[in-house]
Amino acid sequence: MELGWHEWPLMLFTVLGQCAVGGFIVLALALLCGKTDERQRKSIHRGMFFIWVLMGIAFLASVMHLGTMSRAFNSLNRIGESGLSNEIAFGSIFFAIGGIYWLVAILGKMPKALGKVWLVIAMIAGVAFVYAMCRVYQIETVPTWDNGYTTLNFFLTMLIGGSLLGSMLKNSDGDCRGKGLAAIGVIALIISACSGLMQGSELVSLHSSVTSATVLVPQYGQLMALRLVMVAAGLSLWIVPMLSEKRAGTAVMMLGFVLVVCGELIGRAVFYNLHMTVGVTFGG
Numbered sequence: 001m002e003l004g005w006h007e008w009p010l011m012l013f014t015v016l017g018q019c020a021v022g023g024f025i026v027l028a029l030a031l032l033c034g035k036t037d038e039r040q041r042k043s044i045h046r047g048m049f050f051i052w053v054l055m056g057i058a059f060l061a062s063v064m065h066l067g068t069m070s071r072a073f074n075s076l077n078r079i080g081e082s083g084l085s086n087e088i089a090f091g092s093i094f095f096a097i098g099g100i101y102w103l104v105a106i107l108g109k110m111p112k113a114l115g116k117v118w119l120v121i122a123m124i125a126g127v128a129f130v131y132a133m134c135r136v137y138q139i140e141t142v143p144t145w146d147n148g149y150t151t152l153n154f155f156l157t158m159l160i161g162g163s164l165l166g167s168m169l170k171n172s173d174g175d176c177r178g179k180g181l182a183a184i185g186v187i188a189l190i191i192s193a194c195s196g197l198m199q200g201s202e203l204v205s206l207h208s209s210v211t212s213a214t215v216l217v218p219q220y221g222q223l224m225a226l227r228l229v230m231v232a233a234g235l236s237l238w239i240v241p242m243l244s245e246k247r248a249g250t251a252v253m254m255l256g257f258v259l260v261v262c263g264e265l266i267g268r269a270v271f272y273n274l275h276m277t278v279g280v281t282f283g284g
Contacts, residue, residue: 007272012061014133015161015264017091018154019257020054021126022162023169024098026181027051028119030170040170047169048102054165055095062088083136090132094125130158143206144213144274149199153271156195157264159188160231164238164260168253182239189231196224196267203274217273227266234259 027044030036036044079085101118104110110118134151163185200220203213217223237256241248248256 007269009061009064010272011265011268013058014154015157015261015268016054016058016061017133018130018158019161019165019261019264020051020058021094021130022158022160023054023165024048024051024126024162025123026162026166027169028123030166031119032116044170045102045105049106050169051165052095052099052102055091055099059091059095062091083132083138087129087132087136090125090129094122094129097125098122130154141277142275144203144216144276145271147199149195150271152195153192153267156188156192157267160185160192160235161257161260161264163188164235164253164257167238168250168257179242182235182242185235186239189228189235192231193228196228200224206276213274213276216276217270220270223266223270227263227270230259230263230266234263 027048030044031041079089097118101110101115101122105115131151134154137145137150139146163181167181203220206213214220234256237252237259238248241252
């Protein structure tokens, strides 16, 4: 069983893109916080560079999936009508708005008032990008994707990966850091676990005239459990030191982020392997 690994470019694009958006939102909120001093702002701007590295890798993976750069540009021909066109358009808008903000800010040329407005617009563009990703897979003929779990899980990836990534890139113990991000990550993980259990129970009753959804991923339970273990382990490397009023080192947090991404990639592989369109579909 391929388990969706043949869709690895899309797996990288969606997971890294969602984590990048979440990480950017964390950094943007820290920059908007009145308690963040100038030293911390400069540190945050330096860390933001890696958000755009992740976005670059994500878009490179997307182009690899489409085959050629010309196909990537042609996919923009139906903005407003095609989910794929909207996804690439919103992703490009987020990349451009956020990237330009970072470049101007890192050069010290961004006015403070304009910078705040720019950050808010970039955050909205990022959320729109993730939502556009969800809409790509809301296809009536694919009942295993056309449900609320797709939207929920995509945004949970943004919250889980983004909270850890943003905390790591801030590289500062400023007043706006707090433990709120850790709480968001843990709550999102719990919701993700519940989502996996609920979706797994519903797959049993979903089948077509040719196959059953459970046949597509017979190891669904084991794989989702492995995903949760890896994500929980990654978050633990970040959170456990915090419980004793310490900050995990950058290398440790980076390892944690890698574990989270690997866990989310397993979940995304399961997602792509649940693609089912053959025959008449029945539920119940």
